[in-house]
Amino acid sequence: MDHFLYRNGTLHAEDVAIPDIAAAVGTPFYVYSTATLTRHYRLFTEALSPLPHLVCFAIKSLSNVAVLKTLGNLGAGMDVVSGGEYLRARAAGVPGDRIVFSGVGKTRDEMRLALTGGIRQFNVESEPEMRALSEVATSLGLTAPITIRVNPDVDARTHEKIATGRSENKFGIPIARASLVYAEAATLPGLQVIGIDVHIGSQLTELEPFEQAYLKVADLTRRLRAEGHTITRLDLGGGLGIPYRRSNDAPPLPTDYGALIKRTVGDLGCEIEIEPGRLISGNAGLLVSGVIYVKHGEGRDFLILDAAMNDLVRPSMYGAHHDIIPVAEPPVGAPRQEFDVVGQVCETGDTFARGRDLPLVAAGDLVAFRSAGAYGAVMASEYNTRPLIPEVLVQGDQFAVIRARPSFDEILNRDTIPAWL
């Protein structure tokens, strides 16, 4: 469920009409709903209660500091995968003891930053990384709380670029080696082993892969305890999918996911962490674009938009589907037509949809891409020297620009000319 609905024939974000935002900031832009972010975060905390737990928002899905502050104010923790994301979480006022540090290749600089700034735990992904963290923590006279990310070798049955839980993926240590690696961790100075971490992929549309992974984590918890380790925290990762097609997608609900967690690991007396990104941010955001031209081609018609692949890369990168709707509500029975929906970038890959059945729209109209909150703005680039587009946050009848569109001067001034030119 989200808070982007037609009212009196016009698409709204909560109580704000989308054309009012377009008039203020120009197109294209991203717009996020506070009510949707809040609702989705709460669905998870309710699903996990009464287990002791922390819902850590995966910053990489949507990293604007205003969004992080919205969630942080509700009590959310944050899952960061870089020093930059750690600084975003801190800038949003989230204390270090609610920040977990994930990622396959943390550098020593990133370790120092988080250790000195305060961190809830590092999710360690390899033995070399574990040894480096031990050295960095010892050199600072600090102790790093760690979990070790295990790779449970389960098939998440999602897009190959976002599946992370098979043995051939680069993530975590093979679960079969866990005993060895935990034994070494226990001998390393500056580390305190507190738990186990697992994350098997993103946009999972079934619960079964989670169930397989979490049952393996439960077994491992018992085994490691028998081997003398203290396991008090289980980080179960993110990855719950969202319905990208309103008409026929029905991924599992957070309540079912919570029930699964209770069933598989709920009796171990551990504190539970989860790291959802997409399910909190995905349907909390729209990409709004203007139609520049309607071009009649040979056997097909093109909608040429002012948004392009550099603004929303998911369709060209993952072949992803986004529902596209006109901002002006089409009357019942309005004529429809198939369009190829494309951007202005000089690549054929800059195609959002082919043969998409849409209500008739014309040059100058506004259209909105649904489910664009996650992995949208964060993956944008300035390819073709197209400025990063604004981000807008709505709350009730208010809206605010939370990242402004840079001017061309700002963009050009980032380049510097060497002395010999």
Ligand SMILES: *Cc1c(COP(=O)(O)O)cnc(C)c1O
């Ligand atoms: C990407 C990622 C997440 C979030 O995944 P979603 O599919 O957005 O929920 C959580 N944890 C880790 C370690 C990740 O890499």
